[in-house]
Amino acid sequence: MPWNEPGDDGSNKPKDPWTGKNKSSGSGAHDAEEIINKINQKLNSLFGGKGKGGDGDNEGGSGMGAPGAKGVILLTIVLFAVWLFSGFYTVDARQEALVLRLGAYNATTGPGLHWHFPAPIEKVEFVDVAQNRSAQDRSTMLTIDENIVDIEVTVQYKVKDAKDYAFNVFLPDDLRDQSRGTLYQVMRSASREVVGRSSMDFILREGREQIALETQTLMQSVLDSYKAGLQVIKVNLTYAEAPEAVKDAFDDANRAREDANRFKNEADTYSKKVVPAARGQAARKLEEANAYRDRVIAQAEGDASRFTQLVAEYRKAPDVTRERxxxxxxxxxxxxxxxxxxxxxxxxxxxxxxxxxxxxxxxxxxxxxxxxxxxxxxxxxxxxxxxxxxxxxxxxxxxxxxxxx
Structure with missing residues (x-):
């Protein structure tokens, strides 16, 4: 019979030419079971156990001798070393790490290589403290003179205290959806308060910078009272206009206001040119009047002196003096x-x-x-x-x- 044909042991069952075992419909399950048994035998031999077919010194055909105890200790040491080694972590230059021990805050570490007790004893959370984050909001607000203005506010901020940012306030900000964060709500509240204290003309004209500064100051004050761990870097009032329904009327009013300012500036320029000239003329007239006064006085005094001398001469020789x-x-x-x-x-x-x-x-x-x-x-x-x-x-x-x- 060829070597690769199944043999026959008289039981009329085909055999596997490789293993010599009988073939059956459940041969796959028997193969898996055999593989598992071989793995168990290897493990038993590693830890000193005895597999099937051994002597009966240990009950059940297996036991744990001295070589097995050494293997357990060795494996324990290796696993413990791996566990300790997993406690090393690196903090980036832009980050700070918060070490939590059994879920409670323990310490804050800066950039560099550090070690902590691995899980489940301690856990590390990283916070980016150098990233400049931003949030913006655009909505209509009511001014002090009961006008409605369309305002868009943009805020730039960053984390200044990682501990306060992580533990004191629930969801200080949300980079994916800013409307869910505490900073966004503080921004809306502060901007509405500042706009509500200002008139519409002030907001649309020269008050944008002042409103932005007041909003930044108020936001920082509220966030500090919350101990949110956030620092407001800059607040910009990027858009401030009347609503679309009345924008044309407000544009006309703005143009009239600009014309008024232009006429006022022209009048100021004219007054600055004319007033000094008039003052110069007045000063010149005053000097001329003073000179005329001095000249007339001097001439009158000279005439009076001459007349006095003529009187004396006339008294001495009336006829001669009269003729002369x-x-x-x-x-x-x-x-x-x-x-x-x-x-x-x-x-x-x-x-x-x-x-x-x-x-x-x-x-x-x-x-x-x-x-x-x-x-x-x-x-x-x-x-x-x-x-x-x-x-x-x-x-x-x-x-x-x-x-x-």
């Missing part, structure tokens, strides 16, 4: 007026002599002999009495006037 004053006055008056010479004894036409002409006309003026020749009468005498027919004269302002006594 008359001549000086006539010289002053006639020097600045136009003169007309009339010969009453002649029937000739009136001759006008522009004796007061100046400039280029002065070179063409006739000589005194030519002027006087038509007015000499037939007897060869010059009409000296023509001086008595004097025209009215106007004295120049400021000229000295002689008084004829």
């Amino acid at each position: 004053l008359y001549l000086e006055t006539m010289e002053t008056v006639m020097g600045g007026t136009r003169k007309i010479i009339v010969d009453s004894n002649s029937s000739n036409n009136l001759l006008y002599l522009p004796l007061d002409s100046t400039g280029s006309g002065a070179a063409n003026m006739p000589s005194p002999a030519q002027v006087a020749s038509p007015f000499i009468n037939s007897k060869g005498q010059q009409g000296s009495d023509t001086a008595n027919g004097r025209s009215q004269r106007n004295l120049q302002p400021g000229a000295n006037r002689g008084e004829r006594q």
Whole structure:
């Protein structure tokens, strides 16, 4: 019979050519059982036990001798060493580790390699304290003047105390859903309180920075009172506008407000330009008035002094002084007026002599002999009495006037 054909032991049952055992429909289950038995035999031999077929020194065909005790101790030592080695852990530079002993907080460790009692005695939780986290909220709020404004607030924060962050407050923040975190609720509450104390014009115009600072201060105060272990880094008021339903009306009001501010600035610029000029003119007028006053006073004092001296001279020689004053006055008056010479004894036409002409006309003026020749009468005498027919004269302002006594 070929070597690979099943044999026959007279029981009319096919046998496996490899193992020599009878084949049956449940051969798979018998194979698994055989494998398990072999594993048990190996373990028994490792710990000093005796398998089937051994002597009957131990009941049940198995026992535990000295070699078996050493194996248990060795295995225990190995397992204990592995358990102790599992207590080593490394903390990243951006993290802090919280060591929990039997579920209670024990210590906080910083970056580096550390060791703790392995589970189930101690457990380590890692907290990222260097990450800048953010949360934002956009909603409509009511102002102090009973207007509705659409506000969007963005908050940047980080963990400042890992212990407080992990144990004092339930769910301080939730990076996957910020609306579930305590910080998000504090942000909404603080922003509504600050906006509720401000007017809408202040919020839409110059008050954004101040509102953001007040919101940050209030949020930090509330979080510190909660001992949440969070630090608010920055609060930004990224959007502040009127609701869409009334946005056009508010835009018109804003444009009118901007025009008013522009006109006001132009008026301020004009006033800053005109006022100094007016003040300069006023100062110049004041100086001129002061100079005129001083000049008039000085002239009046000079005239008074001169008159006093003339009185003294007049008392000494009245006729001479009177004649001299008359001549000086006539010289002053006639020097600045136009003169007309009339010969009453002649029937000739009136001759006008522009004796007061100046400039280029002065070179063409006739000589005194030519002027006087038509007015000499037939007897060869010059009409000296023509001086008595004097025209009215106007004295120049400021000229000295002689008084004829």
